[in-house]
Amino acid sequence: MKYIxxxxxxxxxxxxxxxxxxxxxxxxxxxxxYLRIHIRANSNSEIDQNVKYKIKDSIVDALIPILSNxxxxxxxxxxxxxxxxxxxxxxxxxxxxxxxxYKSKAKLAYENFPTRTYGDLTLESGFYDALILELGTGTxxxxxxxVYPPLCFVNGSNNxxxxxxxxxxxxxxxxx
Numbered sequence: 001m002k003y004i005x006x007x008x009x010x011x012x013x014x015x016x017x018x019x020x021x022x023x024x025x026x027x028x029x030x031x032x033x034y035l036r037i038h039i040r041a042n043s044n045s046e047i048d049q050n051v052k053y054k055i056k057d058s059i060v061d062a063l064i065p066i067l068s069n070x071x072x073x074x075x076x077x078x079x080x081x082x083x084x085x086x087x088x089x090x091x092x093x094x095x096x097x098x099x100x101x102y103k104s105k106a107k108l109a110y111e112n113f114p115t116r117t118y119g120d121l122t123l124e125s126g127f128y129d130a131l132i133l134e135l136g137t138g139t140x141x142x143x144x145x146x147v148y149p150p151l152c153f154v155n156g157s158n159n160x161x162x163x164x165x166x167x168x169x170x171x172x173x174x175x176x
Contacts, residue, residue, distance in 0.1 A: 003113060019096050032163070035080070036128045036130040037144060038132050038133070040133065040140075042140055043136070049137070055090070055135065076148035077148075087104075105133070105134045106139075107132050108131055109132050111127065111128065112126065113127075113130070113144065
């Protein structure tokens with residue numbers, strides 16, 4: 001049985017490599033595959049930008065377990081739609097702890113994004129479904145990334161927190 005599973009995992013991995021699942025210079029124009037996240041600061045003041053990154057770190061930490069079992073973009077979208085109040089509460093608590101008098105507003109929207117590169121993946125400019133989190137007026141510099149497929153979360157210090165691929169996790173567990 002273990003031998004059959006090994007063959008199956010090998011076939012899946014080869015299929016991913018051959019049909020574009022993994023590519024060292026990956027680029028796509030199919031915006032419908034992705035669900036992005038966009039956190040908009042209240043302003044460009046240093047204090048508003050600093051709290052944006054604190055909120056981003058907490059939101060990323062909260063989303064990793066929530067989205068880790070989502071197998072489709074639709075599932076991730078639905079999961080996030082049920083968590084908007086939770087996301088706002090996380091942001092609002094951080095704003096309150098840091099003595100800000102404004103709140104956040106989370107929503108799912110279809111919005112225009114510029115071209116953005118995440119490691120080896122380039123997402124072309126265009127409209128994408130996205131989780132939008134506005135802090136206060138939401139008119140300051142912002143941070144964005146991709147929550148589905150869970151490709152990356154990059155913070156202001158250039159450290160990368162990456163969701164683990166479910167397939168890679170299964171394959172790694174098999175060989176352990």
